[in-house]
Structure formats: C-alpha cells, structure tokens
Amino acid sequence: MSNSQTEQLPAHQVEAASKAFEQEFERFARFTSDLNALSSLALDEALAEERALSELRVRHSGKKSALAAAKKLIGRVAPEERPAFGQLIRDFEEKLVSRLDAVELNLKNHIEQVRTARESIDVTLPGRRPPYGHRHPITIIRERIEDIFVALGYVIEDGREIETDFYNFTALNIPDNHPARGEADTFYTTDGFALRSQTSTVQIHAMQRRGVPIRMIAPGRVFRRDTPDPTHNPMFYQVEGLCVDRGITMAHLKGTVTEFLRRMFGPETVTRFRPSYFPFTEPSAEFDFSCFKCKGAGCRICKNSGWIELGGSGMVHPDVLRMVGVDPQVYSGFAFGLGIDRMCALMYELDDIRLLFENDVRFLEQFE
Numbered sequence: 001m002s003n004s005q006t007e008q009l010p011a012h013q014v015e016a017a018s019k020a021f022e023q024e025f026e027r028f029a030r031f032t033s034d035l036n037a038l039s040s041l042a043l044d045e046a047l048a049e050e051r052a053l054s055e056l057r058v059r060h061s062g063k064k065s066a067l068a069a070a071k072k073l074i075g076r077v078a079p080e081e082r083p084a085f086g087q088l089i090r091d092f093e094e095k096l097v098s099r100l101d102a103v104e105l106n107l108k109n110h111i112e113q114v115r116t117a118r119e120s121i122d123v124t125l126p127g128r129r130p131p132y133g134h135r136h137p138i139t140i141i142r143e144r145i146e147d148i149f150v151a152l153g154y155v156i157e158d159g160r161e162i163e164t165d166f167y168n169f170t171a172l173n174i175p176d177n178h179p180a181r182g183e184a185d186t187f188y189t190t191d192g193f194a195l196r197s198q199t200s201t202v203q204i205h206a207m208q209r210r211g212v213p214i215r216m217i218a219p220g221r222v223f224r225r226d227t228p229d230p231t232h233n234p235m236f237y238q239v240e241g242l243c244v245d246r247g248i249t250m251a252h253l254k255g256t257v258t259e260f261l262r263r264m265f266g267p268e269t270v271t272r273f274r275p276s277y278f279p280f281t282e283p284s285a286e287f288d289f290s291c292f293k294c295k296g297a298g299c300r301i302c303k304n305s306g307w308i309e310l311g312g313s314g315m316v317h318p319d320v321l322r323m324v325g326v327d328p329q330v331y332s333g334f335a336f337g338l339g340i341d342r343m344c345a346l347m348y349e350l351d352d353i354r355l356l357f358e359n360d361v362r363f364l365e366q367f368e
C-alpha cells in the first residue's frame with residue numbers, strides 16, 4: 001500500500017473521530033478539572049449539562065457514531081495491521097468512555113448535593129411562634145370583678161339574654177306605663193320577648209331558684225335602644241350584685257361597694273353615695289369613687305371633679321322581695337349595678353366605648 005492510500009486508511013478516520021470528540025468534549029472537561037465550575041452550577045443548569053453530556057455520548061459512541069463505523073472496518077483491515085488498528089480503536093473507546101463517565105459522575109454527584117441541600121431543614125433555626133391568644137379587655141375587667149366578689153363570698157350567676165316582661169320589668173317593680181317598657185327603649189322579638197335591659201333578671205331567677213339568704217353577682221350583656229356614640233352602645237356589659245339576708249342594712253351596701261372599689265382601684269380609694277331613685281330599690285343611691293388617676297386632685301379622666309360616677313344601688317324594694325316570695329318583714333337586702341365597659345373605658349383610658357365592640361385585633365391585643 002502506498003503512503004497516499006494510508007491517508008485514507010481507517011486509522012486516520014479514528015484519529016479524526018478522536019479530534020472531533022475532544023473538540024466537543026472541551027466544555028465538559030472543566031467539570032473534572034475545576035471544582036468551582038461545578039459548584040457554581042444551579043440545579044437546572046446542572047440538569048441541562050447532564051442532558052447535553054448524554055447526547056454527546058450517543059453522538060460519539062452510539063450506533064451511528066464514527067467509532068461504531070470504525071469498528072465495522074476491523075474485518076476489512078489487512079491481517080498484519082489488524083492488531084494495531086484494533087488497539088487504536090480500543091484506546092480511543094476507552095479514553096472516550098472514561099472521560100464521559102468521569103464528567104457524568106461529577107455532574108450526578110453535584111445534582112444530588114444540590115437537591116439534598118435544597119430539601120434539608122435546619123433544625124437549629126428557631127421555630128415559628130404561634131400567636132398567643134389573649135382576653136378581651138371586657139373579659140379582663142369582668143374576671144377581676146368576679147375574683148373580688150368571689151373572695152367576699154358571692155356566687156356568680158348567669159342567665160338568658162331574652163326575657164319575659166315579668167323578669168325584665170314587673171318583678172323589678174317597674175310600672176306598666178314606665179318608658180323603659182316602650183319600644184323606644186327596649187328591643188323586642190317579634191313574639192314579644194324583651195332583650196334584657198339589665199341583668200337584674202338573673203337575680204330574680206336566682207332568688208326564685210335558690211331562695212334567700214343569697215349573695216350573688218350577675219355579669220353579662222344587656223341591650224338598650226340607644227344611638228351609638230362615644231359613651232353609648234345598644235349592647236353593653238353590666239354587673240349587678242345582690243345580697244339578701246336577715247338584718248342587711250345600707251351600712252352593708254356602703255361597706256361592700258367601698259371594699260370592692262378599694263380592691264379594684266387601690267386601698268386609698270374613697271367612695272361617695274348620692275341619693276337617687278330606682279323603682280326596684282328604696283332608698284336608692286348612686287355611687288362615685290375618688291379618681292384613681294389624680295387621687296381627687298382633678299384630671300382629664302374625672303373631668304376635674306376628682307370623682308368618677310360609676311353605678312347605682314339601693315335597698316331592695318319590699319315589693320321586689322314579695323314578688324319572688326321573700327318576706328320583707330324577715331329579710332332585707334341591698335343591690336347595685338355598674339357598667340363593665342364603662343369601667344373598662346375608664347381604666348384603659350379609652351375615649352370611645354365602641355372600640356370595644358369593633359373586634360379590631362390591633363386594638364384588642366394591647367391589653368394583655
């Protein structure tokens with residue numbers, strides 16, 4: 001064979017295939033030589049490189065590759081040149097496969113690492129705290145009132161919010177023609193029941209059920225047909241107290257209300273009783289206490305008077321006692337009532353009572 005024929009020989013084709021491979025492989029080579037090149041690959045970039053590498057493998061070692069074509073030529077090479085040619089192909093194939101395998105291994109390891117890192121959880125990070133719940137400001141004040149009266153030997157009674165005329169008015173000695181019974185003051189259901197306008201209803205039920213002597217308070221929601229403004233809401237919270245026993249006098253009323261207000265607003269608190277009128281008590285009195293903020297000197301809260309008006313009270317009217325089957329010749333009692341939301345507004349210095357019923361968590365969460 002002449003030299004010019006040798007140029008066309010299969011050995012030359014293998015060399016050309018090897019060169020073509022080297023050229024295409026060049027950009028993958030960095031994944032075995034340069035560690036930074038790999039670690040800077042994002043997951044989707046690494047996956048794209050993996051696919052490109054697999055295509056390269058098919059092109060250079062697959063059925064239609066130059067390598068496969070060269071292998072077919074082995075039989076047609078002259079016997080004396082066959083071993084050398086065979087060796088050439090094996091060397092080329094081995095180099096090709098080992099270089100592809102090395103890159104593929106590095107890529108796969110990197111992909112695995114990135115995936116693991118992405119899915120891993122740092123157990124040393126602080127957890128997410130669930131937001132704490134808290135009591136409504138009215139609940140905070142109600143529970144303080146309840147605690148004080150429970151300590152004084154009172155029980156807490158609860159009742160219904162929809163009542164008959166008897167419990168809401170008649171049993172409380174409120175005359176038939178009294179404006180409180182009218183549609184303008186009280187909410188009525190279509191079948192004639194009243195939304196209770198004070199929690200005295202609960203006291204009437206309790207006296208009927210438990211009899212006397214009795215010491216109780218009745219906190220709860222009441223309803224009056226008022227136009228909402230900064231100091232009024234048609235639904236508000238009230239607590240009423242009742243003490244009936246033999247020999248109960250106005251002195252017990254004053255002592256109890258005073259002790260309650262001292263425990264609520266501080267031991268230096270002074271109380272003041274002013275004569276008043278309620279159909280269900282006789283005599284009746286409204287009570288004030290010395291301002292907890294300025295101690296009586298005068299400030300914004302007490303409107304410079306030094307006193308804060310809080311509620312009404314009195315000796316239970318004998319007719320009310322008779323109405324629930326209690327003999328007023330044997331028993332006497334005192335009762336009082338005050339607004340919880342009003343107390344709340346005072347203590348937290350709210351200038352609008354309606355804030356308590358808007359249920360804006362940004363407002364409500366400030367109190368506990």
Ligand code: 2NL
Pocket residue numbers: 200203204238240242278280281311312313314316317320335336337338339
């Ligand atoms: C006020 C006035 C008051 C009563 C409530 C009462 C209850 C019974 C018998 C007699 Cl069962 N009286 N409750 C007495 C006087 C005043 O509340 O200004 N409340 C906010």
